[in-house]
Amino acid sequence: MLGCAGIAWRRTLPAFADSRQAEVVAVASRDPGKAARFAERFGCDAVTGYERLLDRPDVEAVYLPLPTGLHAEWCERALRAGKHVLAEKPLATTAEEAGHLARLAGERGLVLRENRMFAHHTQHETVAKLLADGTLGELRVFSSTMAFPPLPATDVRYRPELGGGALLDAGYYPIQAALLLVPGELEVLGAALHRDPASGVDVRGSVLLGTSDGVTAQLTFGFEHSYRSSYELWGSQGRLTLERAFTPPQDWRPVLHMRWQDRAEDLTLSPCHQFLAAIDAFAAAVRVPDPQQEREHLRTAVRGAELVDAVRAQNRNRE
Known part of the structure; x- marks a missing residue:
């Protein structure tokens, strides 16, 4: 996990702990104290700095609950490091960023999912x-x-x-x-x-x-x-x-x-435990890839970002 967000403490990492399909091996933060607090509760390694976690060979995939404005940068870094990525919603702040990430994941044959957990209920x-x-x-x-x-x-x-x-x-x-x-x-x-x-x-x-x-x-x-x-x-x-x-x-x-x-x-x-269902679906996608399913998931993420861009444009016209 990159970043010690509140949603991860309250909902996502407890769901990871319940999952039989995925294991949390390390939690990274720029603050050593935060990483240590998460690691103690969830029984994993504490890592100081996001880059150090991406360098670890035992990390197969990354869960990314960073603030939305950091998603594009760290999703791209994780993909370029060869990691599958489950990013908190939304995938990016603009359709251009989301489209770039979708293309990069496809080129590298990696699973990139927006944590659209409610849709798994x-x-x-x-x-x-x-x-x-x-x-x-x-x-x-x-x-x-x-x-x-x-x-x-x-x-x-x-x-x-x-x-x-x-x-x-x-x-x-x-x-x-x-x-x-x-x-x-x-x-x-x-x-x-x-x-x-x-x-x-x-x-x-x-x-x-x-x-x-x-x-x-x-x-x-x-x-x-x-x-x-x-x-x-x-x-x-x-x-x-x-x-x-x-x-x-x-x-x-x-x-x-x-x-x-x-x-x-x-x-x-x-x-229905929608957080657990989303995690298990991500793990299943990593283990048994379905390229068509992944393209459709990312197409929806990009389409959502396009609508957000259009909402901003409409609002600017009103102003």
């Missing part, structure tokens, strides 16, 4: 199947929200030079959910971002996406809200709502709320 497979089966009729509108209360002022997500801002962080989830569930090619029709004057980063926003056949995706996100993590699919015959869509606890039993003109049904699903 089985609840979304169920939703996609219900949609494909026509349970809601034809999809008309997708709406999604990911937002939470203000972060501590020292949080890296308030630092523009480190890729901070709500669009790249909270906004990632509804954008990727739209790519996952809305058929057709999505384009940005409108966008509005509100910037914090003190930090200079966007702290909330709304986006309208659309397809050529008239399906729209209405997305909201931010750091200045009461917590919500949800999406709704509204079809010609019915609608489906899912709360706790993106960050459910591993023991959470999701409930799909479905409503039609003359009836209602709530479908309770089984829990």
